[in-house]
Amino acid sequence: MGSAPAQIPTSFGHELRACLRCRLVKTYDQFRESGCENCPFFKMDEDNERVVDCTTPNFNGIISVMDPSRSWAARWLRIGMFNTD
Numbered sequence: 001m002g003s004a005p006a007q008i009p010t011s012f013g014h015e016l017r018a019c020l021r022c023r024l025v026k027t028y029d030q031f032r033e034s035g036c037e038n039c040p041f042f043k044m045d046e047d048n049e050r051v052v053d054c055t056t057p058n059f060n061g062i063i064s065v066m067d068p069s070r071s072w073a074a075r076w077l078r079i080g081m082f083n084t085d
Contacts, residue, residue: 006037007037015027015028017057018058019038019039020054020055021038022039024039031055065079
């Protein structure tokens, strides 16, 4: 979907948020600065209110995928086509 690699969260704690559409997890500041690499149409980097509207702090667990095209977990979760770098 997106062409730029997804950012790795810079902290792990209560600052993390997940995109409501693709479930990409980053900090609030990362969404505010660069938006969601998988969902550029949300334009979170242009409007700080959209970060709150398009993400949630309520999620369970994180998965890290090195090669989405070969990962059974990525296929199971249907995230193989999303930007996970």
